[in-house]
Amino acid sequence: MNRQPWHDLAEAFALPLLALVGSLLLFGVFVWVGGHDPVEVWTLLFVGAFGDAFSWQNTLQRSAPLMLTALTVALPARAGLVVIGGEGALVLGGLACAGLPYLLPSLQGTAGTALLLLAAALAGAAWIALAGALRQFRGVNETISSLLLSYIAIALFKHWVEGGMRDPASLNKPSTLPLADSLRIGGIAGYDVHWGLAWGVLLCLLAAVWLAYTTHGFATRVVGGNARAAKLVGLPANRLIITACALGGAAAGLAGGVEVAAVHASANASLIAGLGYAGILVSFVARHQPLAIIPVAILFGGFGAAGSLLQRRLGLPDASVQVLLGFAFVLILASEALRGRLLPFSFLPQRAPLPTAKVAA
Amino acid sequence: MSTSAVIDVLIGVLGGAIRVGTPFLFVSLGECLTEKSGRINLGLEGVLVFSAMAGFGGAYLTGSPWAGVLLAGCSGALLALLHGLVCSLPRVNDIAMGIALMMLGAGLAFYLGKPLIQPQAPTIPSIALGGWSDSQAVQAALKINALFPIGVALGLAMSWAFMNTRWGLVVRMVGDSSDAARALGTSVSGVRIAATTAGGFIAGLGGASLSLYYPGSWNEGLSSGQGLIAVALVIFARWSPIRCLGAALLFGGAGALGPALQSVGVSGYYYLFNAVPYILTLAILVWTCSPKRSVKGAPMELGVSR
Numbered sequence: 001m002n003r004q005p006w007h008d009l010a011e012a013f014a015l016p017l018l019a020l021v022g023s024l025l026l027f028g029v030f031v032w033v034g035g036h037d038p039v040e041v042w043t044l045l046f047v048g049a050f051g052d053a054f055s056w057q058n059t060l061q062r063s064a065p066l067m068l069t070a071l072t073v074a075l076p077a078r079a080g081l082v083v084i085g086g087e088g089a090l091v092l093g094g095l096a097c098a099g100l101p102y103l104l105p106s107l108q109g110t111a112g113t114a115l116l117l118l119a120a121a122l123a124g125a126a127w128i129a130l131a132g133a134l135r136q137f138r139g140v141n142e143t144i145s146s147l148l149l150s151y152i153a154i155a156l157f158k159h160w161v162e163g164g165m166r167d168p169a170s171l172n173k174p175s176t177l178p179l180a181d182s183l184r185i186g187g188i189a190g191y192d193v194h195w196g197l198a199w200g201v202l203l204c205l206l207a208a209v210w211l212a213y214t215t216h217g218f219a220t221r222v223v224g225g226n227a228r229a230a231k232l233v234g235l236p237a238n239r240l241i242i243t244a245c246a247l248g249g250a251a252a253g254l255a256g257g258v259e260v261a262a263v264h265a266s267a268n269a270s271l272i273a274g275l276g277y278a279g280i281l282v283s284f285v286a287r288h289q290p291l292a293i294i295p296v297a298i299l300f301g302g303f304g305a306a307g308s309l310l311q312r313r314l315g316l317p318d319a320s321v322q323v324l325l326g327f328a329f330v331l332i333l334a335s336e337a338l339r340g341r342l343l344p345f346s347f348l349p350q351r352a353p354l355p356t357a358k359v360a361a
Numbered sequence: 362m363s364t365s366a367v368i369d370v371l372i373g374v375l376g377g378a379i380r381v382g383t384p385f386l387f388v389s390l391g392e393c394l395t396e397k398s399g400r401i402n403l404g405l406e407g408v409l410v411f412s413a414m415a416g417f418g419g420a421y422l423t424g425s426p427w428a429g430v431l432l433a434g435c436s437g438a439l440l441a442l443l444h445g446l447v448c449s450l451p452r453v454n455d456i457a458m459g460i461a462l463m464m465l466g467a468g469l470a471f472y473l474g475k476p477l478i479q480p481q482a483p484t485i486p487s488i489a490l491g492g493w494s495d496s497q498a499v500q501a502a503l504k505i506n507a508l509f510p511i512g513v514a515l516g517l518a519m520s521w522a523f524m525n526t527r528w529g530l531v532v533r534m535v536g537d538s539s540d541a542a543r544a545l546g547t548s549v550s551g552v553r554i555a556a557t558t559a560g561g562f563i564a565g566l567g568g569a570s571l572s573l574y575y576p577g578s579w580n581e582g583l584s585s586g587q588g589l590i591a592v593a594l595v596i597f598a599r600w601s602p603i604r605c606l607g608a609a610l611l612f613g614g615a616g617a618l619g620p621a622l623q624s625v626g627v628s629g630y631y632y633l634f635n636a637v638p639y640i641l642t643l644a645i646l647v648w649t650c651s652p653k654r655s656v657k658g659a660p661m662e663l664g665v666s667r
Contacts, residue, residue: 081455139652143456148593148639151586155636163629207597277460284457319471326465330447337450
C-alpha cells in the first residue's frame with residue numbers, strides 16, 4: 001500500500017492523540033500502583049477540566065497565558081530559531097505593566113490598560129529581540145542566550161519588586177503597588193474568564209494568517225526553512241529573524257501584562273510559575289503551528305485545572321498533574337519518531353519499489 | 362566597609378563557594394560528559410530534583426547517607442537514560458525533550474517525595490579543614506561537604522580520561538564527528554545514550570549533595586535552577602572538566618556573595634549579585650562568539666553551538 005496525501009494530515013492528528021491516550025494509561029498505572037482507582041482518577045481529570053461551566057472557566061483561564069508563551073517559541077521557530085526564554089519575557093512584561101503607573105500615576109480607564117499592555121509587550125519584545133540580535137550579529141546561540149537572559153530578567157524582576165518598587169503594605173509576599181481598579185482587566189461577560197483569553201486566541205489567529213497569507217510571513221518561513229536559499233534570493237534575513245523574535249517576545253510580555261492586570265493585580269513572585277517553560281512544550285506539541293496552539297493550550301490548561309480536584313477528592317499530591325504532563329510531553333515528543341510510518345500501518349521505513357530489470361529476449 | 366568586614370565577606374564567599382558550588386560541580390560535570398558526546402540535556406534540572414528526593418528517601422529509609430548518595434546517582438542515571446533513549450529516536454528534538462524531562466523529573470519528585478518533607482535524614486559527613494585556624498569563621502567556612510573532594514577527583518579523572526583513554530576518545534569522536542564514528546563502526550546512539558546516562562549519574566550525586574548536605578532537607582523549592590544553569594556553566598567552562606571546577610566555584614561564590622554582604626549590612630543588591638554568573642556567561646559568549654565560527658572548544662556535533 002502506498003502512502004497517500006491524506007496520510008500526513010491523519011497522522012498529524014492521530015500521533016498526538018495516541019500519545020495522549022498512552023500517557024493517560026501510563027498515569028492510570030502510576031496512580032494504581034499508589035493505591036488509587038485509575039477509572040476514578042480519569043473521571044475526575046475530565047470533570048475537573050471540562051466537566052461543567054466552572055471547570056471550563058478555570059481551564060480557559062489557565063490556557064490564556066500558555067497560548068501566548070507558546071507563540072514566543074513558535075514564531076522564532078518558524079524563522080529557524082529555538083528560543084526558550086519566554087519566562088524572562090513574561091516576568092519583564094509583568095514588571096513593565098505593574099511599573100508604568102509608577103511613572104505615569106494619572107493612568108486610568110481602558111486607554112490606561114491599553115498603555116500598560118503595550119508597555120508589557122514592548123518589554124517582552126525587546127528581551128527576545130535581544131537574543132535574536134545577539135545570534136544574528138554576534139553568532140551567540142539563541143537557545144542559550146535566551147535561557148541566560150531569562151535568568152537575568154528574573155533577577156531584575158526580584159530586585160525591583162523586593163526593592164525599589166515594593167509596596168510597603170505587602171509584608172509576607174513582596175509585591176508592587178496594586179493596579180488601580182479602573183486599570184484592571186475584568187471577566188468576559190460576567191464570567192471568571194478574563195479578556196486575556198481573547199488576546200491569546202486573537203494573536204494565535206493573527207499569527208496563523210501572518211505566516212500563511214502575508215508576504216512577510218512567507219519570507220520569514222523561507223528564512224526558517226533554508227537560510228541559504230533566503231540569502232540567495234536577497235531576503236533581509238537579519239531583519240526578518242529579529243522581527244519574528246520581537247513578535248514572539250511581545251506575546252510573552254503581553255502574557256505577563258495580562259497576568260498582572262487580570263489575575264494578580266500587582267507584580268509578585270506568583271508570576272514566576274513556569275508558564276514560559278510550559279509554553280515551550282505547548283509549541284513543540286503543536287509543531288509550531290499557531291492554529292494548533294489553541295487546542296493544545298486548552299488541553300494542558302485543563303489538566304492544570306483538574307489538579308486541584310484530584311487533590312481535594314482523592315488526596316493525591318498536587319504534583320500529580322505535573323507527572324501526567326511530564327508523561328504526556330515525553331510520549332508526544334517521542335511519537336514524532338513514528339511520523340511517516342503510522343500510515344499505512346507499517347513500522348518499516350517506506351522504500352521505493354525496486355525497478356524491475358528487463359530481460360533481453 | 363572596615364577591613365574585618367571585607368575579610369568576613371571573603372571568608373563567607375569562600376565557604377559559600379564550596380557549599381553552594383558542590384551541586385553545581387556535579388551537574389556541570391554530568392552535563393559536560395553529555396555534551397562531549399554531542400547531545401545536550403536541558404533536563405538535568407529534573408534529574409537533580411528527582412535524585413535529591415531519591416537520595417533523601419534512601420538515606421532516611423536505610424539510615425546511611427552513602428546509601429542515599431548511591432540511590433540518588435542511580436535514579437539520576439535512570440531518568441537520564443530515558444532522555445538518551447528518546448533523543449535517539451529520529452526527529453526528536455533534544456531541547457524540547459530536555460524541558461519535558463525537567464517537568465517529569467520535578468513532578469515525580471514532588472509526587473513521590475510528599476511524605477519526605479517532614480522527616481530528618483542522616484546527612485553526609487563534613488570534613489573539617491579549618492583546624493589550623495583559631496577563627497570560628499574560618500573553621501565554619503572550611504568545613505566542607507565530603508562529596509566535594511569526590512567531585513574534584515572526578516573532574517580531574519574525567520579530564521585525564523577524555524585525553525588518554527579509549528573511552529574518552531570514543532566519546533569525543535562521537536561528539537565531534539558522528540560520520541567519523543560511524544566510519545569506524547562505533548554506534549553513535551549507543552555512545553550518546555551511555556554518556557547521557559553516566560552524566561545523569563554524576564548529576565544525581567549533585568542532587569544528593571542538595572538534599573543530604575546543604576540545605577540538607579527535602580522540600581519542593583530545593584533546587585533553584587542549578588540543573589538549567591549547568592548548561593550555561595559548561596559553556597562558561599568551554600567543555601573542560603577542569604574548568605568546570607573553577608566555574609562551579611565561581612558560580613557558587615557569586616551565589617554566596619549576596620548573603621555574605623547582607624551579613625555585614627550591605628543589602629539591596631542581593632538578586633543582582635545572584636545574577637552575576639549569568640551576566641558573566643553571556644558576556645563571555647558575546648565576547649568569544651562570532652558569526653563565522655562556533656564557540657571555541659565546543660563539540661562539533663552539539664546542536665546549540667553550531
